[in-house]
Amino acid sequence: MATVDLVIRGGLVVSPERVVAASVAIDGGQIVAVGHDDLMPAGREEFRADGLHLLPGAIDSHVHFRDPGYPHKETWKTGSAAAACGGVTTVFDMPNTKPATGTVEALRMKLKAAEASYVDFGIHALLGDDTVQRLEELIEHGATSFKAFVGNTFGNLPAPTDGALLEAFEILAPLGYRTVVHAENSSIMARRGQRMQEAGRHDALAHLAARPEVCEIEAVSRIIHFAEWTGARVHIAHKSSADALWLVREAKRRGVDITVETCPQYLLLNTDDMLRLGGVLRLNPPIREPRHNQPLWEALLDGTVDMIATDHAPHAPEEKTGADIWSCDCGFPGVETQMTLMLSEVNKGRASIMDYVRWSAVAPAKAWGLYGRKGTIEVGADADIALVDLGRCGVLSNRQLHTVAKLSPWNGRPVQGMPVHTLVRGRFVMREGKLVEDAAGWGRSIKPVQQMPAPQPRNTDKATSAILATPPGIPADATPAEVVALYAQQKEEGWG
The missing domain is CATH 2.30.40.10 (Urease, subunit C, domain 1)
Known part of the structure; x- marks a missing residue:
């Protein structure tokens, strides 16, 4: 050879x-x-x-690199540097930047900014009422997938109406592209949040009280119904509660193409930490009570929840530390700490390292149509590899983070098991625990290769595109009475 x-x-x-x-x-x-x-x-x-253990590089399908629009929070260079140092070799960036990634022009701006990336990347484009007619155009120009903010979050993008959401699923179902959904009920949350602020609730737990589990239960249920009706592929982002897991299990049993992620914060933190850290821990969906932690672990182990992501959502420290919880921006950095946090749990016996590879690499690669090229160490795959030392111990520190937003709830947490080298397509981007500075710009935009089962759109005869056309044999100017008569005639003749 x-x-x-x-x-x-x-x-x-x-x-x-x-x-x-x-x-x-x-x-x-x-x-x-x-x-x-x-x-x-x-x-x-x-x-x-x-x-050392050689793991397929982690694929984080949920990051906010804030670029373009918010360089004081993050840039593609700093966010991807954090990813590289965390053993993450592919990221999928969310569309709530400025401008939002809902037009071809905005998509081009983001792809240009991403040319500074250390790691490979996909782009979730925005699914909203005013982008439905541009979905195929966005795919053509580089979008890998879509994001629907059914629940309100940073950027205050309006939630798509149910009509727009259903129509978008009708369009995407035959194309096989997956939509990420922030599944919380915006109406409930907005009303409760406003009433609580008027009542003077500004404490750390007020944010949680405004977003109870029923918001997630309702939204997950709604998304499942729309996906099942259309045959669309959907992905539930940042699953935070135990309460809607049964809906996902039943949907998967029925064959709905639904994937689900959770994040380290929902597995390892709860309201006890919220009381301790306050606004640092404000995020959407919220950190919940301790009863949710173990069921989410069990859902990962039994496959109800498919994967680990981070919802890496950096902000400047002064945007996170106000006394009024409502004034604190939602989210915190996580792409650099995910792997070591999860490997620490592997070392505690909570899961195996094989489980972790399935959650961090294999499942996301399959969900986004990349498996075989990404998510595996085998002949023909991209050489995306994280070399980890399961015995290496340390303490997480804000000062060591490569993100602009050096404020993390994991500061001071002891860990065991760390990525020490990261390769992206065969090139070291992190070596001996140090960022390889001249690897900036090595990352490339990826396109799903669609190595998934063929799409199975459903109820296409009732899709919006179908009902806009006049039925065959019915004149466009026919009166209602004439339409009824013609339908009756078609039925009698056996062809209507």
Whole structure:
């Protein structure tokens, strides 16, 4: 075999099924061999990975890199640097930037900003009432997927009406593109929040009280109904509560193409932490009571929840630390800390490292049509690899974060298990725990390869596009009485 670019020797390669001692050969950004060290070709560069686990790079399908529009919160360069240092090799960015990513012009602005990225990226374009007719155009110009803010969040983008949401699903169902949904009921939350502020509630738990579990239950149920009716693919973002899990289980049992993410904060934090940290922990959906933590873990383990994401949502420290909870922006950085937090739980025996690979890489790769190219360490895949030291201990610190927003609820948390090297398409973007500065701009825009089952649109005869056309054999200027008579005639003749 000819000499290749890089051979990683002596590591432990992890898949969802097993951990095996193997070496990995990389050439032209792709994996060209995985196996016994003696069978590897020579490498122009050789790297010893003794004692390290080789994981498929994490795919974080929920980040807010704030660029364009909010450089004081984050930029593509700083956000992707944080991703690289956290073992994340692909991110999907959300559309609530400025301008919102709902037009081709705004999409081009974001793709231009993303040219500074250390890691590969997809772009969720905005699904709203005024973007429904542009969905296919946005796909053509580089959108990988869509985001519907059914629940209000940063940017105050109006929630799509149910009519627009259903029509968008009708359009996307035959195309096979998935829509991320922030599933909370905006009307309930807006009314409760306003009434609480008028009543003088400004405490740390007021934000939670304005967004009770019923908001999530109702919105998840609604999204499932629309997806099932149209055959559209949907993804529930940042699942925070135990209460709507049964809806997801039943939907999956019926064959609805629904995927679900949760985040470390919903697995590991609760209202006890909210009382301690206040506005630092304000986010949407909110941090909930302790009773929600364990059911979310169990849902990950049984497959009801498919994957881990972060909802990386940075803000300047002064935007998070006001005494009035309503004045604190929602969200905090997380893309850099997700892997070490979850590996710490692996070390505690809460899950296996194979489970973690399924949640962080395999499931998101499959959900976004990337599996085989991303999410796996096998021949033909992109060489996106996180080399982790499960024995390495440390303490998370705000000062060490690469994000602009150096304010995290994880500050001071002891961890065990860290990514120490990260490769994106065969190039080190983080090495020996240090960012490789000249790798900025190495990231590339990805397009789903659609290695998924064929789309299965449903009820297409009742879709908006179908009902706008006059039925065959019915004159456009027919009166209601004439339409009834013609339908009766068609039925009698057996062809209506």
